[in-house]
Amino acid sequence: MTNTPYLRNLIIETPSKPGNFAKVAYAIGQLEGDIGDIQTIKVGTLSTIRDVSVQCNDVEQLDKIVEAINAIGDGIQVQAISDDVLRAHEGGKIHMKGKVEIRSLGDLRRVYTPGVANVCKVIEKDPQQAQFFTGISNTVAIVTDGTAILGLGNIGPVAGMPVMEGKAVLFDQFAGISGIPILLDTSDPDQVVETVKHIHQGFGGILLEDIGSPHCFEIEDRLKAELDIPVMHDDQHGTAVVALASTLSACRQAGVKLEDSVVGQIGLGAAGLAISRMMMAYGVKKMQGIDMNDKAVERLVQYGGESVGSLEEIMATSDIVIATTGVQGLIKPEMVRPGQVILALSNPHAEIQPEVALKAGAAFAADGRLVNNVLGFPGIFRGALNAKATKITYEMLIAAALAIVDSTKHGDLVPHPLDPNVHQNVADAVEKVANASLL
Numbered sequence: 001m002t003n004t005p006y007l008r009n010l011i012i013e014t015p016s017k018p019g020n021f022a023k024v025a026y027a028i029g030q031l032e033g034d035i036g037d038i039q040t041i042k043v044g045t046l047s048t049i050r051d052v053s054v055q056c057n058d059v060e061q062l063d064k065i066v067e068a069i070n071a072i073g074d075g076i077q078v079q080a081i082s083d084d085v086l087r088a089h090e091g092g093k094i095h096m097k098g099k100v101e102i103r104s105l106g107d108l109r110r111v112y113t114p115g116v117a118n119v120c121k122v123i124e125k126d127p128q129q130a131q132f133f134t135g136i137s138n139t140v141a142i143v144t145d146g147t148a149i150l151g152l153g154n155i156g157p158v159a160g161m162p163v164m165e166g167k168a169v170l171f172d173q174f175a176g177i178s179g180i181p182i183l184l185d186t187s188d189p190d191q192v193v194e195t196v197k198h199i200h201q202g203f204g205g206i207l208l209e210d211i212g213s214p215h216c217f218e219i220e221d222r223l224k225a226e227l228d229i230p231v232m233h234d235d236q237h238g239t240a241v242v243a244l245a246s247t248l249s250a251c252r253q254a255g256v257k258l259e260d261s262v263v264g265q266i267g268l269g270a271a272g273l274a275i276s277r278m279m280m281a282y283g284v285k286k287m288q289g290i291d292m293n294d295k296a297v298e299r300l301v302q303y304g305g306e307s308v309g310s311l312e313e314i315m316a317t318s319d320i321v322i323a324t325t326g327v328q329g330l331i332k333p334e335m336v337r338p339g340q341v342i343l344a345l346s347n348p349h350a351e352i353q354p355e356v357a358l359k360a361g362a363a364f365a366a367d368g369r370l371v372n373n374v375l376g377f378p379g380i381f382r383g384a385l386n387a388k389a390t391k392i393t394y395e396m397l398i399a400a401a402l403a404i405v406d407s408t409k410h411g412d413l414v415p416h417p418l419d420p421n422v423h424q425n426v427a428d429a430v431e432k433v434a435n436a437s438l439l
């Protein structure tokens with residue numbers, strides 16, 4: 001379990017003189033605040049006001065930063081502190097909106113009764129017509145039981161809703177898909193499977209999100225077997241796709257073959273087991289793992305991986321280390337082996353911060369903000385829906401990973417999530433493989 005990051009926006013006034021903002025940035029940096037977006041709100045003849053987003057570990061750190069900025073003097077001062085993240089969530093982040101406008105009685109009759117009745121009869125006669133005359137085939141249910149919300153643990157589906165709304169926004173923006181959050185007040189596999197089966201007709205696909213292990217495995221397997229629309233547990237396969245892509249990029253740049261590298265997975269829950277399986281499916285010969293739960297380790301061994309005795313041992317013997325435990329700071333700098341690739345993927349806080357791992361000698365390091373399943377799930381579903389695929393297969397997932405690698409600039413591990421090309425490239429690659437398997 002982790003502390004949540006403390007993100008605040010500081011409204012800072014500095015006399016309009018070059019170099020003043022540098023003093024502010026230095027004060028923030030000295031106290032290890034992480035500066036995000038900087039927006040200039042006002043440039044006056046006498047003073048400039050900026051809105052600076054700062055990430056801290058806690059309120060005490062933020063208080064010290066504010067004190068340090070105010071202590072610079074020369075008229076530099078923090079005017080206000082605002083919680084932009086909370087403000088961005090006021091009223092929720094999504095809204096169901098009509099695609100057609102109703103301006104006249106004629107519109108009303110076309111869009112609703114009596115006109116709509118004819119469309120209902122068309123679909124009744126030929127249910128396939130629902131693909132054309134409704135939005136079902138472009139709508140994905142984002143289903144959670146709230147048992148593994150990020151690395152925050154079992155905080156329940158309602159507390160997890162901001163994450164689900166976030167996924168819906170990403171679906172919309174990156175893939176033009178309508179994502180509808182579905183919050184389940186049960187995590188019993190029988191009940192989850194039954195409920196999703198009863199509602200599935202309204203959707204073109206099912207994204208399972210933040211459902212904890214081990215019940216997520218049974219739920220996904222059963223839904224995949226019993227439904228004829230794509231079902232994917234994002235924390236398993238979306239994460240595995242992005243982990244494979246980033247390790248491939250690192251290996252290509254280091255001139256080594258991923259298949260011949262020793263890969264160590266710390267945390268073998270939903271994300272960790274799927275990453276391990278994906279690595280082995282890709283051809284990694286030595287896949288080793290560790291988890292505090294013996295049953296999780298047994299599952300890895302069943303799939304062909306190896307169990308390792310301790311955290312120290314896995315760190316000492318792996319060329320590539322991937323961590324998905326949800327435990328902030330689990331990997332200590334002294335455990336890092338020079339030249340290692342370290343992906344500490346837990347959100348909201350990593351097992352080791354990338355800059356700490358790099359300073360300790362890692363060749364490549366990244367956290368879950370960078371190596372994030374947002375690079376995978378929108379394009380994977382776009383491709384699957386375009387191809388009218390009934391399943392998301394391993395071949396489609398590997399194609400998605402390779403498309404991410406091909407969209408990555410030299411020197412980076414993965415593309416920027418705001419690069420629209422990456423989602424399009426993933427969608428195209430997945431659609432191509434899906435279509436080929438339908439031939």
Ligand SMILES: NC(=O)C1=CN([C@@H]2O[C@H](COP(=O)(O)OP(=O)(O)OC[C@H]3O[C@@H](n4cnc5c(N)ncnc54)[C@H](O)[C@@H]3O)[C@@H](O)[C@H]2O)C=CC1
Nearest residue numbers: 150151213267269270271291292325326346347368372373
């Ligand atoms: N960057 C990304 O795209 C993604 C990141 N994640 C992150 O991965 C983390 C885990 O998520 P899930 O796999 O869904 O959760 P999960 O609850 O299914 O798995 C966590 C696993 O870590 C193990 N674990 C916990 N503490 C440990 C320790 N000290 N040593 C060894 N094993 C330990 C648990 O026993 C469990 O098997 C979360 O923080 C989540 O935010 C998950 C999905 C995507």
Ligand SMILES: CC(=O)C(=O)O
Nearest residue numbers: 150151235347372373
């Ligand atoms: C990114 C994501 O799905 C997670 O951290 O759970």
Ligand SMILES: [Mg+2]
Nearest residue numbers: 150209210235
């Ligand atoms: Mg998740």
